[in-house]
Amino acid sequence: MMEPTLSHYLMVSGALFSIGLLGVIVRRNLLIIYMSLELMLNAANVALVAMSHFNGNLDGQVMVFFIITVAAAEVAVGLALIVALYRKRRTAETEDLATMKL
Amino acid sequence: METILFNIFAVLAVLSALLVVVNPLSRNPVTSAMFLVTTMISVSGLFVLLNAYFLAAVQxxxxxxxxxxxxxxxxxxxxxxETARRKLRIVSLVMGFVAVGALFGVYKSSIDATYETAGQDSHALGQAEEIVDADGDVVVGSTQALGKELFSHEGGFILPFEIVSILLLVAMIGAILLSKKELR
Incomplete structure (x- = not known):
């Protein structure tokens, strides 16, 4: 068996990103869409750490550190928004939140 | 050994990510959240394989x-x-799979093409390069190495670090304000 190379890690990252995008496209529940967004952020993290490892440069890991921080802040605000929305409309489904649709 | 661990973590990450999004047995968000935890832990396993120990812990x-x-x-x-009952529409499922599959195909072929043209370059072939610091010691993504990179680097990341702290404060205030009973 051959050692995992950069392209292997990039493949995993691409697969995770695609699955996250699939979730954003297909699912109707706001919470699941949010989880899919987290998946996509994680895919970017895997790519950055792999690049950092295989190019001998720690800057990629610093970038991931910042991404994780921003993602945590984003989740806090986003979930607060979802809760506020749910209080007003009693739903967390995107199909029912189509007031601005023509 | 590294190969076996990589295979385990990669397969686990991708499979549980799929189960987050399209779980045939359960529409329940709690199930999705649990599989998301599995994905996160597998990704942190990948981080350990890439010598990014601090990030694995933080993950x-x-x-x-x-x-x-x-x-x-x-x-x-x-x-x-109430949300668990609803079915996914088959049309949107098929279209989503087609679009995302096409995207992944483009991604894969572009990586393959890059590695073909890169040829014998050990960099591009993915031979890991040892990170060496000023004293000639091999550096991995330990807490110490990352801290040095963040703070003591010439033109380092001190300003972004402070900006991120302000961002966290803003997020905290925003979350509290949004969760208050009456929104004005």
């Missing part, structure tokens, strides 16, 4: 810990029983 603490607790808390606040 588990922040994602599997804080973010997941927040998600489960909100799922409990909302009424999930």
């Amino acid at each position: 588990i603490l922040v994602y599997a810990g804080a973010v997941m607790v927040l998600f489960l808390f909100v799922i409990m606040l909302l009424d999930v029983q």
